[in-house]
Amino acid sequence: MLTAIVLLPLLGFVLNGVLATRLGGNRFGPRFVSAAGCGLPIASFLLVVKAVLELRAGGWAPLVETVYRWALIGDNSFEIAFYFDRLSAVMALVVTGVGSVIHVYSIGYMKDDEGYGRFFAYLNLFLFFMLLLVLGRSLLVLFVGWEGVGLASYLLIGFWFHDLANARAGKKAFVTNRIGDAGFLLGMFVLFQAFGTLDMDRIGAAFAGPALPAVSASLVGVLLFIGATGKSAQIPLHVWLPDAMAGPTPVSALIHAATMVTAGVYLVARMSAVYLHAPEASALIAVVGVATAFFAATIAVVQTDIKKVLAYSTISQLGFMFLALGVGAYGVAIFHLVTHAFFKACLFLGAGSVIHALGGEQDVRRMGGLARRIPLTFWSFAIATAAIAGIPPLAGFFSKDGILWYAFASTRGGSPLLWLVAAATALMTAFYMFRLLWLTFFGRSRMTPEVEHHVHESPSSMTGVLLLLAALSALGGFIAVPHFLEAQLPLPPVDEHLHAYETPLLAVSVALALAGLAAAAWLFGGPAERAERLRARFAGPHRWLSSKYFVDELYERCLDKPLVWISDRIFLRFGDRTLIDGTLHALAAIARGSAAVFGRLQTGSLHLYAWFVLLGIVGALLWSWRHV
Amino acid sequence: MDRTQLLIGVAVTLFSLGLVGVIVRRHVLVMLMCMELMLNGVNLSLVTFAQQTSTTVGAVLVFLIFVVATVEIALAIPIVLLLVRTKRTLDLGAYSELKG
Numbered sequence: 038m039l040t041a042i043v044l045l046p047l048l049g050f051v052l053n054g055v056l057a058t059r060l061g062g063n064r065f066g067p068r069f070v071s072a073a074g075c076g077l078p079i080a081s082f083l084l085v086v087k088a089v090l091e092l093r094a095g096g097w098a099p100l101v102e103t104v105y106r107w108a109l110i111g112d113n114s115f116e117i118a119f120y121f122d123r124l125s126a127v128m129a130l131v132v133t134g135v136g137s138v139i140h141v142y143s144i145g146y147m148k149d150d151e152g153y154g155r156f157f158a159y160l161n162l163f164l165f166f167m168l169l170l171v172l173g174r175s176l177l178v179l180f181v182g183w184e185g186v187g188l189a190s191y192l193l194i195g196f197w198f199h200d201l202a203n204a205r206a207g208k209k210a211f212v213t214n215r216i217g218d219a220g221f222l223l224g225m226f227v228l229f230q231a232f233g234t235l236d237m238d239r240i241g242a243a244f245a246g247p248a249l250p251a252v253s254a255s256l257v258g259v260l261l262f263i264g265a266t267g268k269s270a271q272i273p274l275h276v277w278l279p280d281a282m283a284g285p286t287p288v289s290a291l292i293h294a295a296t297m298v299t300a301g302v303y304l305v306a307r308m309s310a311v312y313l314h315a316p317e318a319s320a321l322i323a324v325v326g327v328a329t330a331f332f333a334a335t336i337a338v339v340q341t342d343i344k345k346v347l348a349y350s351t352i353s354q355l356g357f358m359f360l361a362l363g364v365g366a367y368g369v370a371i372f373h374l375v376t377h378a379f380f381k382a383c384l385f386l387g388a389g390s391v392i393h394a395l396g397g398e399q400d401v402r403r404m405g406g407l408a409r410r411i412p413l414t415f416w417s418f419a420i421a422t423a424a425i426a427g428i429p430p431l432a433g434f435f436s437k438d439g440i441l442w443y444a445f446a447s448t449r450g451g452s453p454l455l456w457l458v459a460a461a462t463a464l465m466t467a468f469y470m471f472r473l474l475w476l477t478f479f480g481r482s483r484m485t486p487e488v489e490h491h492v493h494e495s496p497s498s499m500t501g502v503l504l505l506l507a508a509l510s511a512l513g514g515f516i517a518v519p520h521f522l523e524a525q526l527p528l529p530p531v532d533e534h535l536h537a538y539e540t541p542l543l544a545v546s547v548a549l550a551l552a553g554l555a556a557a558a559w560l561f562g563g564p565a566e567r568a569e570r571l572r573a574r575f576a577g578p579h580r581w582l583s584s585k586y587f588v589d590e591l592y593e594r595c596l597d598k599p600l601v602w603i604s605d606r607i608f609l610r611f612g613d614r615t616l617i618d619g620t621l622h623a624l625a626a627i628a629r630g631s632a633a634v635f636g637r638l639q640t641g642s643l644h645l646y647a648w649f650v651l652l653g654i655v656g657a658l659l660w661s662w663r664h665v
Numbered sequence: 666m667d668r669t670q671l672l673i674g675v676a677v678t679l680f681s682l683g684l685v686g687v688i689v690r691r692h693v694l695v696m697l698m699c700m701e702l703m704l705n706g707v708n709l710s711l712v713t714f715a716q717q718t719s720t721t722v723g724a725v726l727v728f729l730i731f732v733v734a735t736v737e738i739a740l741a742i743p744i745v746l747l748l749v750r751t752k753r754t755l756d757l758g759a760y761s762e763l764k765g
């Protein structure tokens with residue numbers, strides 16, 4: 038059954054990719070594509086539900102399904118096996134559930150695109166690899182899925198590859214991920230050397246056992262975390278995610294918000310047995326996570342592209358998840374992953390609906406006053422915004438409050454300083470999200486009359502999905518994910534002295550969310566000069582934020598330029614042209630020169646030749662007389 | 666001077682005459698004849714040494730040389746004939762453009 042869950046989307050990829058693209062001569066039309074492209078993921082989702090019921094019936098004992106023995110090297114066998122426990126169940130439900138509704142949404146969003154079949158083929162391919170990643174038993178299968186989702190992400194970012202900028206964004210995402218993957222691979226090597234297996238449950242059991250394995254948990258932890266920073270866009274490998282917004286909006290919702298970018302979080306949670314023995318690696322994760330959350334949030338405050346704001350918000354929320362992982366609250370991180378999948382998918386799809394309504398406009402400076410024109414989109418967007426801002430009792434409030442509490446009080450690396458930075462980030466989150474809401478939906482319209490004339494609500498396949506996700510964003514907080522996962526991922530013990538702070542901190546986080554709301558309402562709800570004046574006063578910081586701390590420029594200066602220089606000067610000009618070409622050219626020149634000299638000898642005079650023969654004979658005779 | 670030395674002397678003289686002829690003369694037919702002279706000088710020395718050491722290997726080799734020399738002349742004469750037909754001369758200098 039687990040195999041069927043994984044293979045159904047692959048079937049969709051093959052069907053759509055072969056029959057509904059130019060490859061198979063466009064044999065089937067959009068109706069077939071929609072039916073296969075959405076039907077198979079939904080079937081996959083239903084199978085996941087069935088698997089969860091089976092898991093419960095079996096007393097939550099993990100289901101293992103071995104499909105195929107891939108290779109047998111010495112005594113080590115590498116198997117493609119699927120593993121289904123509480124954590125995989127939560128992930129698979131999110132991936133197939135949110136994935137399916139985004140597929141349905143794409144029917145309306147991509148309706149008039151000429152690459153309709155190709156789009157669904159790629160989306161199904163992505164889902165296949167993501168399920169491979171989530172359900173794989175061994176790190177090797179996980180890695181295949183890990184690379185596969187990277188490939189699907191590359192294909193979908195550059196979906197409209199006729200625009201060179203999109204193709205370049207896809208390439209940037211791919212290359213940046215390679216850096217992380219190098220760390221991941223090294224981590225796998227270390228683990229394999231130590232245990233002789235890559236099955237994650239066995240590695241976990243070895244670390245949980247009485248005798249500690251003879252391998253540095255911190256080394257493994259840091260290496261795997263490097264892989265996670267690439268996939269989950271953490272500092273310093275966060276640069277690809279904002280550019281990835283070049284892809285179609287459903288892609289941003291599915292891959293770059295709800296599922297793929299959370300693969301790093303899943304990896305760390307899955308390997309939590311290692312991190313429990315690696316306090317240094319955990320501390321690194323917490324610091325990187327909270328720093329990413331903070332800096333991405335500051336950038337999101339000044340962005341003007343509706344999708345870029347959401348992209349930085351995604352990076353920031355992923356930072357929150359890593360903060361939770363770093364302080365040992367793995368279940369809470371997965372909880373935030375789930376709620377984030379709901380509200381961020383809703384936000385992205387809402388943004389897609391806005392872009393659809395405005396005929397491709399993405400700049401919030403040319404929006405405004407849309408609340409009454411597209412009410413369904415507005416309401417779902419508003420609910421999701423309130424959810425991410427952490428306004429009770431919506432989904433984001435519960436998960437974010439859990440993270441803040443454990444960042445403060447966990448005995449596995451929690452500290453008031455982490456809490457302070459995270460709380461400041463939460464305040465900014467509320468502020469920039471409500472700013473986005475205000476600029477897009479309230480105030481006076483800043484659209485051109487022509488765009489304004491065409492504003493229309495999206496078709497029901499899109500708004501239906503939006504309302505469903507909005508409902509999940511509102512109610513998702515009541516799903517007790519950490520409690521459900523506690524049997525597998527126990528929550529960290531809390532410092533006894535700090536219990537008194539629990540209620541005040543809760544009040545503070547609610548107050549912060551409301552403060553963000555109030556600040557955004559005051560700044561952007563009133564006359565437009567307020568925000569302008571503020572920007573004029575802080576022109577310097579604003580420039581830093583709107584150019585994203587010049588990280589891209591720094592990387593170009595420090596990495597691209599030297600690399601280009603080395604490639605050009607040393608490899609191309611010296612190595613290729615001087616050394617290799619030069620050697621061959623020199624050999625050719627020697628041959629040509631000596632040929633010119635010997636060519637002179639061929640005069641056509643037979644007498645001269647006879648003389649040469651004579652000299653030759655004499656020489657040979659003399660030589661043999663001397664030496665024999 | 667005993668007979669072997671005399672015969673070797675004759676052979677060396679024949680060979681040298683032939684060599685000098687090939688190198689010095691420009692007349693193609695004369696050059697061919699000089700080459701035959703050289704071959705005959707070699708033949709004579711082979712036969713002489715075979716006689717002296719009373720082995721037959723040298724004598725057998727002589728017959729091989731006869732065959733090769735005949736074949737060589739059989740090829741060379743038609744070539745020379747063709748050359749003479751186009752160039753109307755037997756002078757070697759006229760053929761130098763054959764070098765290609």
